Amino acid sequence: MILDILRKNDAEVIRHDERLIITSVPNEKLEEVAKELFSANCYYATGVGVDERGMSQGFAIYHIFNSENEGKYIVIKTFARNLTIPSITPVIEGANWAEREAMDMIGIKFDGHPEPERLILPDDWPEGLHPLRKDFPYNKRPPSIKPKSRVKKKDPNTIEVPVGPYHPALHEPESFELYIKGEEIVEAKYKGFHVHRGMEKLAESRMTINQIPFLAERICGICGFTHSCAYCQAVEDAAKIDVPERALYIRTLLLEIERIHSHLLWFGVVFHLLGFESGFMHTWRIREDFMNLAEILTGNRKTYGMNLIGGVRRAIDESKKRKVMRIVEGSKRDTVEIFDNVMGMRELLNRMENVGVLPKKEARGIGVVGPTARGSGIDTDVRIDHPYAAYGELEFKVPVYKTGDVLSRVLVRYEEVLESFWIIEQVLDQLPQGDIINENYKIPEFAIGLGATEAPRGEDVHFLITERENKVYRWHPRAPTYNNLPALPIMLVGEKLADAPVIIGSIDPCFSCTDHVSIIDAERGKILWKGPLNEGVRTWGG
Amino acid sequence: MFEKSLWVFHLNSGSCNGCDIEVLNIFAPRQDVERFGIKLVGSPRHADAIAFTGPITRESLPKAVEALKAVPEPKLLLAIGSCACGGGIWYDTYAVIGGVKEFYKILKEEYNIEPPTTIYIPGCPPKPEAIIYGVALARKAVKQKQKKEIYIEELNEDMRREIAEILFSEAKGTRHFLPNIVVKTKEGEESES
């Protein structure tokens, strides 16, 4: 069916196998293809702009779609004509950020984009410099220019209170602009990318192909292992490397340990946001066992450093296996007990029920992933749709809730933790013997690879083009938060200001993966205080 | 002044979250630094110390400067993690400043601010205990273990050459081939041809 759509629109199929379709679509047909794919239930995963002057004729963009029904990813390549490509944002809302990113980083113009503004680069970055172009040195630091003042609606009754970028609720720099009326939010905007560290450029210039797993791990300090896994899978896909069975099981084990630690961390943070400190302490006490477990298995609490292309670096012996078993069993009982009791606390439930609702239709349009999507009734999980590591041979359920509020996202994650315990038990039971790494491989030149994993926050997509001499030509990781953040305005509007932190928290935002809240009082004729009010918070960071 | 009570403002200057969660982790029951009177505060005005995690990205630089200015003197700066100490894995990319040392340079040149007392806590991320050790070090409760180490090979060139030549000539004289001959390096291949 997908092939039919592609063929109908003069697409040239470059590669087609059971998990990936790579095609090239003419410039003018792009919008049509995107529209038809979207209506054929393929949702938008990400878009990657590439400076292809080193390998072919110029600049191109790769739009990546995920077809859950057929279990395939569809990569659509389009060359830019005079640096211009028609925008698909009017057709698919989810492409908005990806196109703006390509605008910033590569300098491709998108015809018909509704808001062609800068997304990633800082305000003081000079115009016309695009860091991901091949002629831009990775370590060049251009002098700052005076930022263009953003055009703001001047309303004497409008009061802006930025929450962030350093807001104690999230421990990460991020920035939302909330326009409030009394305590009710009427409009919400996001601005951010404080954590842009230039890692894609770093990967294609200074690093070699086997160093990048360690860079990928540092995309995010919470879900780093799934990033390095996705990267290795992308290379393994591009170079057709067979990974030993045992390595796949070890990866699965660590991925699940990471999911448990991440979800428990998140529960603690949500309880903290709701003012329930003891809940934070309880969940983090359980989590500590998993941190120690990771330390025993990998040598570090958080950055596991286990992945290399072709396998993993450390094996798991019997004594370690027993330790994992013991901790999992104890923690399982602990988690269930604490959650059953917490869910009986009325004031916590009141703060989560019917708060921050994300309806299924909007969720699909934006292309949200992971527990955020599953809380809104979308049954999506990379582990089932595109099995990787050892998930194809394991048995587990994917919890889906329909209400789409904060509570449903909490419940989805809670059930996922229980499923993860079950997966770990299976992995340890079935752990095969044999090699843990396959080092016999040759990396072809300019091969395209795609790796996807289900991170604790949702789908991770890594897109990769290889190059000779153990280098990568282009590597683009897409973290789940990148897809989930645009859904926040929908959740925030109409809610109370006091609920904003927990709503923002409920998608488990990971701004380093992908960043500030302004509150603007829009109620007319009510000036609560006088003076230039934004300055107060701004003085220490707005 | 901070022996009994230290309030910390945590500032993520572009970290990957690894250090952030370890900073949060020291408040969890296992490590519980509240027992030393350490508290995380939400406003830099209340803080005695400011904890940087991350290599200080270009976007967060002005905010980091503002936050640092808002902390009353005397203050302490905790550079937590390798990124804050020296830039970490991204020390020289276009988007980051590259650790507190470079940050101090900018502070000095552009804002004319003297750098505060700094504690460097490397690690990727540092274990929670390593952070506790760092704070204890600031209070002089523990001894510093990490020292700069310089090793300079003492043998002079002639002596080395002598040793080497004896080694070679002996091998030559006996005409004995050493077992396990593996030619590994490029130089070896060249000399083979």
Next chain:
Amino acid sequence: MNIIFMAINLAFALIIAPLIDGFERKVRARLQNRRGPSIFQTWWDLIKLFRRPSIEPRDSVKSFYIMAPYLTFTAILTACLILPTLLPHSLNFAGDLIVVIYMVSLATFGFSIGAFSSGNPYAQIGSSRELSLFMSEELVLAFVVGVIALISRSLSFEHLFPLPLRISSILALALLFVIIYVTSSRIPFDIPEAEPEIIEGPLIEYSGRHLALLLYFIHLKRFLLYGLFLNFILPEKPGIRIGGFLIGLVILSLVYSSLEAYYGRFRIDQAIRLMKKLSFVAFIVWIMAMVGW
């Protein structure tokens, strides 16, 4: 003689108030599987803050901003002089109950004024929350005072203590117990200072000495309210009274801090709705007292 006893009362309040907070922190830590800080920790925090410089923010209305902590602190100290705490001696005059309540309100207003004049939006949201919470709890408090006055036919501490045993007096004390919990801004009612939402709200811009005064005020206020409650149930005999007062303090802070550790925070509208329900209950208790139950 009375003046010396009052001085002892005041000194006791000043010393013990931060210690009570330290004790509560210890209790909370214990309920969270932690070791927790030493009970002197709050004192050490205060001493450090008194030694730290205070900064005036650029956008503040300076006179109000600097005045507010002193106003707040003085008001609460005055209340400490009027209310009998450790020793049953105090400035005694007709209607001193009203003056104590007024002083606590004045302190709260001072607190809010300082926050409003700080020029920080969070502080302003915090103080507007503080005021709306204060308004809603005031109604309940008014009914409780009414019940107490009706039962003992007086508004002076001299004739108030201890309260005669009646259904309405027990209910009034129960309500007072709740009101004290709410007024001392503990979770779930710490909405104005909610750290994850609005970063300690009214306190956000204060630093050094001014912050220390405001924190000291919060501890003193809690101590004062404990004292008020204990006065109603303690017997008048001096020896038993001192012991009973100390034990009462420990029990109250134990109960309050345990409650605090295992509650989540309310949203402001939820808190106000709860307060409305409570004031209805208080109204019924007032009618009961009118009827003479």
Next chain:
Amino acid sequence: MGRLRLIGKAISIGRVTEKYPFAPIEVPEGFRGKPVINPDECIGCSACANACPPQALQVYDDLKRGIRVIHFFLGRCIFCARCQDVCPTDAIRLTKEFELATLSEEDLHQVVELQMVRCKECGRPFDTFRHVIYLAKELPPEQRTMMFLCPECRAKKASKIISFAKGGGKIV
């Protein structure tokens, strides 16, 4: 009721706080702590510098002094243990040490300076003694003759020999 049960649970578990820093803690076997270069073992081959993802290990030659500097900067290290994987002599090892805090950035550096061999022909330092000896042990004796030549001079000489051989003993 859930609340009371949670309090009960907390009390039954009791304190879990560790005593650190007043009592040492144990780190597990295989913990990736501070990398330390053993200067007696290091041969200056720069394999670690090539493998190091953050370039915390850098190797550069001080040609004036004839010294190769192996410079390790802890403030950049990501503790991945790749250096340990690639080191041919096991000179660099990740210890269990994690108490690395210092008050001065200077303390985060480790420097190993090794003497270099000067080329017999052009006199330019080109490799460390230790590396040359390490390589020599793995070469048959007749190939060791050119050990003290820098790569360029060696290439020149090798091509000379080859052309000599091709020309049947005469220079072509």
